[in-house]
Amino acid sequence: MAFNLDALATVVLDDSIKGIPFGAKLGFADVAAQGWNMLAGDLPLPAAVIRADALAHNSRWMQRFVAERGALIAPHVKTTMCPQIIARQIADGAWGVTVATVQQMRVCRTFGADRIILANQAVGRAELDAIAAMVKAPDLDFMMIVDSAAGIEAAAETVRRNQLDRPLQLLLERGYPGGRTGCRTNDIAIALARQIRAAPELRLVGIETFEGLIKTENGSPDQAVGAFMDEIATLFGLCANEDLFESDAPVITAGGSSYYDIVIDGLARCGARVVTRSGCYVTHDSGLYQSAHERLQAKTGAQDGLRRALEIWAYVQSIPEPGLALLTAGRRDCGTDSGFPVPLLLSRAGARPQDLPAGCEIVNLNDQHAYMRFPIDLPLAVGDRVGLGISHPCTTFDKWQIIYLVDDDYRVMEAMKTFF
């Protein structure tokens, strides 16, 4: 996988962007030399920071986890849309990158990505023509998803309309009843696979699914996700037996950030190249994926697991009642779809952060405020800084154009840009 950060060289940061200090105007290469330190008050708050050690650890941890089990990873970069993070994932051995939209694909191409999975069925003419324009570059290994005859026909028509000299590579999406996209049965899927096989403009190179939203009973996903993986493996076998794949190494790709262990286990014996697509592991979180990871560690015995890397820092702006603090961060700064952020750390007057005691809880968010309940014996003051953990990194990343990479002392090592 190729990837480079050359395209960042011309980007200028200025203080019209949330999180950039007042008066600053500089390029990415000049950020480290500013000597900014979050604890010293050099950054306006709220600010989003990523702990460098945890990020590096997580990237290596996941690469090792999949490699030890014979799988590959094409991390879903929709999570971060941050080229500087993607570059680390690739340097650590990612097989490719996964994207959700053509805009995300375009950004990855700008930074030189040469193996891209579009994990959605593209349907608009503008989107399909953009894909065709990018696929004309011979260095690009590109796969995209279809789950319907309409999607297959649109893909074939795109090849003809754009006079592409090679077929589009498709992954057939299998879903499950009550789920998101994807064929609901293997019978439906097989019929579409035959249709792809018959189209000279198209090439079936594998099966795709997304198991991350499967409802689990009693919090134990093994049975439900495992049974679904059996169906996926069966579909792969049926397609292989009918010689429907036009690839030397057909792929099964699955695996969000919750159940990738079950995915890899469930698909290990079916002869496919297994490509996981987790995205959230790279920063991990303090909610949804922390819980999922505790289950995975208990089951697999995986040691020295993923670490929380992403924190949102805010000021205590007001303590209008005993035990209620309003913080200067809100739902425009932290994702809330998987739970409110979690108060973790307190820094007073620039001091090294201490763990907040039990009983600190975010009980509500407005656009620009968080309501934190705290024990009345905690000597909290207006102007103190609070570090929040988040649940589900995707919807926090997209609220920031710039996230700071910091060392253990919260010194800014790098400004990292997102593309949303």
Add this chain to the structure above:
Amino acid sequence: MAFNLDALATVVLDDSIKGIPFGAKLGFADVAAQGWNMLAGDLPLPAAVIRADALAHNSRWMQRFVAERGALIAPHVKTTMCPQIIARQIADGAWGVTVATVQQMRVCRTFGADRIILANQAVGRAELDAIAAMVKAPDLDFMMIVDSAAGIEAAAETVRRNQLDRPLQLLLERGYPGGRTGCRTNDIAIALARQIRAAPELRLVGIETFEGLIKTENGSPDQAVGAFMDEIATLFGLCANEDLFESDAPVITAGGSSYYDIVIDGLARCGARVVTRSGCYVTHDSGLYQSAHERLQAKTGAQDGLRRALEIWAYVQSIPEPGLALLTAGRRDCGTDSGFPVPLLLSRAGARPQDLPAGCEIVNLNDQHAYMRFPIDLPLAVGDRVGLGISHPCTTFDKWQIIYLVDDDYRVMEAMKTFF
């Protein structure tokens, strides 16, 4: 109020930004000449569009509403953070602009705003020094909020540290028990007002509150909000009687986007300059504020009211089960804090949009997908376009760097930039 869009002249749009067509690279002045039409497939979807006629109507409507009642408006521009929209609000007669953060203030200053209310207590040293740097410009009439002795002392210290040659103008914030920021009683507030009056670095110029989150019984806010406005009016009178205001025309500012009619009525007789701060009116919505506006219209008899201006358009990407469509827009594209988006319009193959029938409903959102249930007799197809209304514009605006101003035929008239 001054405001100009000169600073947009150097901004370049390119296809790394969600919503910009593949391959495009252009300035704002060149957008109209592209002849882009959303219905013709010229824009990648999802795309956010604002109907030009509705936007213009709403801006004028609100200005007339407040002017007829003897009030002023300093619209909360945190809603849109879009200079092109703010310019219209000011051209239509806005008295000033309201912001939530120093970054928002900075953006408004970049575009020349010369009367700014910071509707939050600034507490960080970096934030306060940035304010001081901006306030040194003699053309700026600036007011900010305090609700504590700590906030007052920080403001005074800022004046001293930065050797400002004029006092900082403060608005004292009154809140209510169980609410957000602000003093909980008039006794507390009066004590702070005296403290401000005694500080040579500071000048009390009015009272501020935010009533928009007051819990109402039976959906009728008149009594609860009205009673709170009585307390605000009382506080204003107490401060005036003690000569605590250092202004020829002290201000009471209140009024979110739900109850501004009750605010204006409740404060009309207290002798203050009443400044409302609604932000969401300018695009209105299809949820929270639509309901609030129906109440307001029923009560005030206001005619030809606010119109829905903001829509998110997406493709039908998949119909994996009868009556279930997956759309190419998710919670990264639409705010969800006040309800899921509302399916309103359907366009097939570029045809003029038709109203969707009853029974179409968004039942879930993922990051990049919306789950729409629809009546099985609706002939919906993969590739159709669906127009979504949203609830609470603030948290949709912040998900887009570019929103298109369109005419009634969805031709792009302008690309409008947000600053988050």
